Every structure is written in C-alpha cells, then in structure tokens.
Amino acid sequence: MSRQPLDVLIRRVDPEVPVPSYGHPGDAGCDLVTTEAAELAPGERMVLPTGISIALPDGYAAFVHPRSGLAARCGVSMVNAPGTIDAGYRGEIKVIVVNLDPRESVRFERFDRIAQLVVQQVEKVRFHEVAELPGSARAEGGFGSTGGHAAVGNEFASVASDREGQ
Numbered sequence: 001m002s003r004q005p006l007d008v009l010i011r012r013v014d015p016e017v018p019v020p021s022y023g024h025p026g027d028a029g030c031d032l033v034t035t036e037a038a039e040l041a042p043g044e045r046m047v048l049p050t051g052i053s054i055a056l057p058d059g060y061a062a063f064v065h066p067r068s069g070l071a072a073r074c075g076v077s078m079v080n081a082p083g084t085i086d087a088g089y090r091g092e093i094k095v096i097v098v099n100l101d102p103r104e105s106v107r108f109e110r111f112d113r114i115a116q117l118v119v120q121q122v123e124k125v126r127f128h129e130v131a132e133l134p135g136s137a138r139a140e141g142g143f144g145s146t147g148g149h150a151a152v153g154n155e156f157a158s159v160a161s162d163r164e165g166q
C-alpha cells in the first residue's frame with residue numbers, strides 16, 4: 001500500500017520555473033532545475049539558483065543530490081553532495097555544481113535539470129556525554145578497515161602475503 005505524500009509548501013522565486021515533480025511514481029528524488037544558463041570550464045564550480053524555496057515540516061530535511069546521468073556523461077557533481085536543506089530554511093535552494101571532467105566544459109541552459117531533491121525524516125539529537133562509549137564490533141575501524149579493494153588493502157591479500165612470508 002503506497003504511503004501518503006508529505007505536504008510541503010513551495011514558493012516559486014522564479015514564476016516561470018516548473019514545480020518539481022517525480023519522473024516515476026516510485027522515485028525518491030524530484031529534479032531541480034537551474035534558472036540561469038551557465039558554462040563550467042573543467043574543474044570549475046558554480047552556485048546555481050533553482051528558483052524555488054520550500055517550507056519543510058519540522059523533523060524533515062531535504063537533500064540535494066547529483067544526477068547520475070550528468071555525473072556519468074559529463075563528470076558533473078556537487079561540491080557538497082548531498083546539500084542539506086534545513087526545515088527552517090526559507091531562502092532559495094541553490095546547487096553548488098562542479099565540473100570534474102579534466103578536459104571538457106559543460107553547459108547548462110535555463111531550466112535544465114541539474115540535481116535532485118530527496119526529502120527525509122531526520123532525528124533531532126540530544127547528546128549525553130560519557131567518558132567511554134559502549135563497545136562495538138567495528139570499534140574504531142574506518143577508512144577501509146574492512147578491505148575489499150587494492151587501494152584500501154584486503155584482509156585476505158594481507159593474510160595471504162603474511163602466509164607467504166612465513
């Protein structure tokens with residue numbers, strides 16, 4: 001059974017901008033457009049306006065994610081992926097795009113879809129300070145501690161090489 005959509009107020013800062021919509025019923029993100037044409041040289045970043053402001057209910061946040069098509073085909077991502085839109089934010093949503101292609105510029109026309117907005121429930125945290133945290137299987141492991149790629153070392157390869165060294 002599909003859930004009821006969350007009602008979110010939207011103000012169109014640019015009256016001609018389309019109200020964001022979902023491409024398919026089950027999509028998580030609705031696309032955001034740029035209201036300004038732009039051209040990014042290789043390595044260049046730019047803050048692009050989306051022409052909309054929203055009022056999220058308390059307990060929710062919206063996250064601005066890159067579009068995979070732009071990432072795969074043009075090397076376009078977002079410097080701060082995902083951008084975090086706070087429930088209390090009433091300003092225009094902007095997207096900080098970056099052109100990661102080493103050679104090709106990328107051009108956006110007005111109303112090109114440049115990112116996608118995912119709305120999620122978020123918890124408000126109340127911190128309780130302790131001297132020691134409870135133990136866990138991961139403990140302080142991070143940054144490749146589970147291996148799985150040559151770049152981060154692989155517990156099987158390291159075990160095998162240890163064995164060879166014996």
Ligand SMILES: O=c1ccn([C@H]2C[C@H](O)[C@@H](COP(=O)(O)OP(=O)(O)OP(=O)(O)O)O2)c(=O)[nH]1
Nearest residue numbers: 064080082083084085086089092093094095096
């Ligand atoms: O990609 C983004 C990220 C943020 N924002 C807006 C909405 C968000 O609520 C506000 C603040 O974002 P963030 O907390 O990431 O910015 P900050 O550098 O911490 O600024 P501030 O000190 O205003 O929180 O800026 C955007 O429009 N696009």
Ligand SMILES: [Mg+2]
Nearest residue numbers: 084085086089
């Ligand atoms: Mg902030």
